[in-house]
Amino acid sequence: MNKDAFSGFHPAVNLAFFVAALGMTMFIQQPVYLLISMISGCAYLLYLQGKKGFLRQVGYLAPILILMAIMNPMFNHEGVTVLWYLHNDNPVTVEAICFGLASAVMMGASIVWFNCCNTVFTSDKIIYLFGRVIPALSLLISMTLRFVPQFKNFLQSVLRTQKAMHKPENTKEKLQQALSAFSATVSWAMEQSIISADSMKSRGYGVQGRTAFSIYTFEKRDGIALGILALLCAGAAFPHLFGQMGFAYYPSLTGELLGPVQILAYLCYGGMCNLPLIIDVMEDRKWNALRSKI
Amino acid sequence: MKHVVKVLIFVLVLSLFCGCGKADTAKVADKNGDGKLTCTLEVRCDTLLDSLDKLPAEKVGLIPENGLILTATEVEFSGGDSVFDVFRKVLREEKIHFEYVDASAYDSVYIEGIGNLYEFDCGPQSGWMFSVNDVYPGLGCSTYTLADGDAIVFSYTCDLGADLGAEKVDE
Numbered sequence: 264m265n266k267d268a269f270s271g272f273h274p275a276v277n278l279a280f281f282v283a284a285l286g287m288t289m290f291i292q293q294p295v296y297l298l299i300s301m302i303s304g305c306a307y308l309l310y311l312q313g314k315k316g317f318l319r320q321v322g323y324l325a326p327i328l329i330l331m332a333i334m335n336p337m338f339n340h341e342g343v344t345v346l347w348y349l350h351n352d353n354p355v356t357v358e359a360i361c362f363g364l365a366s367a368v369m370m371g372a373s374i375v376w377f378n379c380c381n382t383v384f385t386s387d388k389i390i391y392l393f394g395r396v397i398p399a400l401s402l403l404i405s406m407t408l409r410f411v412p413q414f415k416n417f418l419q420s421v422l423r424t425q426k427a428m429h430k431p432e433n434t435k436e437k438l439q440q441a442l443s444a445f446s447a448t449v450s451w452a453m454e455q456s457i458i459s460a461d462s463m464k465s466r467g468y469g470v471q472g473r474t475a476f477s478i479y480t481f482e483k484r485d486g487i488a489l490g491i492l493a494l495l496c497a498g499a500a501f502p503h504l505f506g507q508m509g510f511a512y513y514p515s516l517t518g519e520l521l522g523p524v525q526i527l528a529y530l531c532y533g534g535m536c537n538l539p540l541i542i543d544v545m546e547d548r549k550w551n552a553l554r555s556k557i
Numbered sequence: 558m559k560h561v562v563k564v565l566i567f568v569l570v571l572s573l574f575c576g577c578g579k580a581d582t583a584k585v586a587d588k589n590g591d592g593k594l595t596c597t598l599e600v601r602c603d604t605l606l607d608s609l610d611k612l613p614a615e616k617v618g619l620i621p622e623n624g625l626i627l628t629a630t631e632v633e634f635s636g637g638d639s640v641f642d643v644f645r646k647v648l649r650e651e652k653i654h655f656e657y658v659d660a661s662a663y664d665s666v667y668i669e670g671i672g673n674l675y676e677f678d679c680g681p682q683s684g685w686m687f688s689v690n691d692v693y694p695g696l697g698c699s700t701y702t703l704a705d706g707d708a709i710v711f712s713y714t715c716d717l718g719a720d721l722g723a724e725k726v727d728e
Contacts, residue, residue: 352645
């Protein structure tokens with residue numbers, strides 16, 4: 264996995280970026296915005312995970328999204344442009360297809376951004392940012408997030424061991440093995456929770472005046488990045504707040520897409536969504552330039 | 558005993574299948590004696606003209622100035638046809654948009670929108686209603702069987718039919 268430069272920024276910058284990107288992806292239905300978000304999200308995830316990781320994480324999305332786009336016009340028949348009629352006389356309309364596509368892209372982009380967020384926003388950053396404000400909750404979140412892969416790994420190792428001891432011959436035996444492996448894993452998880460509670464207590468969890476170790480300092484570059492982010496975010500959000508970017512899918516596709524205000528807003532939004540990628544590429548260039556001199 | 562139960566089940570299943578058959582195409586009286594069954598169909602939304610401000614902005618352009626989506630049209634139908642049979646045939650011929658869903662709980666269909674004007678577009682109590690000869694039957698439009706000379710009007714209401722002069726249907 265590629266450790267990117269944006270991850271090295273202060274956690275507050277990371278958080279601000281992902282809140283902005285995810286929030287705007289989920290709440291703005293303007294088609295160009297959705298496209299910008301989708302493309303930049305995919306580009307960033309591709310940079311973070313490489314081609315293989317990217318395909319593994321979001322490859323399964325493509326069929327789901329296509330299905331979503333097809334489903335909408337099957338069940339939603341609003342829109343002035345009728346293409347053809349279904350067997351039951353309900354129309355299939357261009358507008359319903361466009362809306363289906365838009366919502367599919369929105370969902371896909373959100374998932375892609377969440378994947379990026381998972382890679383960049385690690386649990387130590389969660390603890391660092393929220394440890395003071397909501398100590399119990401942030402600990403709980405990071406423990407829960409850790410629990411899922413841990414549970415999966417343990418279950419797999421039990422299954423492997425069982426298979427090594429006795430290879431199941433029929434479906435019934437397979438089922439029995441799987442069930443006993445599951446029950447073993449569940450009891451292991453319960454035991455683990457008690458052990459970790461004891462361990463935490465013996466290490467002084469909950470004692471007054473303790474602090475958590477972290478190595479994050481808010482540097483000048485973090486301030487600059489946050490400033491640029493805020494500026495671009497405002498540029499992308501304000502036209503919406505003032506009703507410049509209204510776009511309606513029903514009953515007909517209406518909305519100004521290519522006016523000067525809109526294009527300016529697209530530029531801001533594109534810059535915002537690609538901020539981490541731009542930082543990364545700049546950092547890579549600097550690194551390569553310095554290296555070649557030696 | 559077992560045999561009797563078997564026979565009973567068979568009879569029951571048989572009667573179920575009979576129930577599935579198409580509703581009897583009962584002979585509908587030809588009133589004016591011209592050998593044809595005709596009715597008129599009209600679709601109007603004039604109640605919306607007074608409350609354009611309540612509509613979403615993008616829907617205002619859909620409303621015709623005189624409030625008539627379909628002027629009264631005379632249609633032939635065959636005996637046993639329901640209001641919905643005539644409605645879907647005419648609106649498809651006239652290329653007017655409409656959307657419906659099967660409301661199987663009421664054994665009928667429910668018209669959600671006509672000409673892209675949908676239920677709830679003009680407040681929570683708005684939607685489409687139909688009347689036959691100025692009477693609102695309080696039935697689903699696919700359960701109402703037509704008679705010769707019927708005048709069907711589909712109209713948009715903003716408050717459950719009160720603005721159309723429809724009597725409240727008893728539950």
